[in-house]
Amino acid sequence: MSGEQNKIPQATAKRLPLYYRFLNNLHHQGKQRVSSKELSEAVKVDSATIRRDFSYFGALGKKGYGYNVEYLLGFFRKTLDQDEVTKVALIGVGNLGTAFLHYNFMKNNNTKIELAFDADPKKVGTDIGGVPIYHIDQLEEKLGSASVAILTVPSSEAQGIAERLVESGIVGVLNFTPARITVPERIRVHHIDLAIELQALVYFIKHYPLEGEHEDHNGFKE
Amino acid sequence: MSGEQNKIPQATAKRLPLYYRFLNNLHHQGKQRVSSKELSEAVKVDSATIRRDFSYFGALGKKGYGYNVEYLLGFFRKTLDQDEVTKVALIGVGNLGTAFLHYNFMKNNNTKIELAFDADPKKVGTDIGGVPIYHIDQLEEKLGSASVAILTVPSSEAQGIAERLVESGIVGVLNFTPARITVPERIRVHHIDLAIELQALVYFIKHYPLEGEHEDHNGFKE
DNA sequence: GAGATATTGTGAATAGGGTCACGACTTTAC
């Protein structure tokens, strides 16, 4: 069922939502055609990479012309959305979790946070941005057909909750806690570790200073 | 200054804060030695990769023994510049920005959000988690020696603010907006695009379902 | 319609990381 358009590299798959978003922008601006070069400037991805990415889906463009925005958009809509909304559950309505709920995650895409869980009785029973908050004790009972979970609980709770989620049929986890959770191999876990992202950025700045390609050395002191 | 221990792969550099964090845990647990295999299980990184990562810094371990936790920790502290705090400014104290300020970013590391900016007069003048919030009009005036910025403004504002930040001497940006900003080459920008992370996770689940491989992949000889 | 120009799609080369597998060395057991 899902295995037909098979060989798309993962790196490409991660860029698809980005392309999709920018194509939407272009479409709203009334643009009818776009070249890989233009798109490259907008999304900051090399134009050859864009052409290669698109080519995995066949010949979507026309030589000497570029790509038809509307056609491309329709194509991505089918490819990304699969006209099927994935239900997402959010666990841990604290600082981060609340922000995500308010963001009411996606306007034009295939995911929706349908429900949330917390251990705090003050939060249970309320809703944020239309998403109801249940008590974590009701996890198994309420989870329903949600297949993806966003994990924003304290890190000490992460492993235990992850196990319950897996038991309840979740197949993907977006883990914002610093804990590295252990789950069966069939479960996909993506870590987003904000503290590490910041530390890594600082490390790169200090250890791999980017040269401004112009020779103008303005005061890099030792 | 920074160019001596040069050839560390970026992938390695991104894992260093992770190692550091787990080594700290081990140290607090009173553990004195650790093998790459043990560490591997904790951080979910292949043990050969860990050894390779460490080896870029020289021979930090002892054959037949493993690594001395305290020594390794001291080494990473120096390498990651834990002693020297990088000042960070946060721009846009909305849902996400507020969460970050409350998190009071890092306990055991080298970065600190020192100040924040927003355009909303109701927020200006207050502080969150001890971080003062200034008006965005005072950006140039107050920014001081902050060298990194966290960007959590509406995406329409991102490019304009980024330009002002660059003008004011910022060298790194952690961009949480969906906008792809254009900056001089010497500026390092890391994008964290939460919507895309979620979409990509969903895409992977649908198109690359992980088989629950019962066969464990411990291809150890014998 | 012809020549100039634009742009794709892709083979080939390059870059970048991850993993295997084993020699070298250390520690542990007895």
Place this chain on the structure above:
DNA sequence: GTAAAGTCGTGACCCTATTCACAATATCTC
């Protein structure tokens, strides 16, 4: 002291992704 067990550091290999560079093909100009 000797043998067994444990673990590192790394050469060799493999895989994935990126980039170059160009033939093929389309559009545009007049």
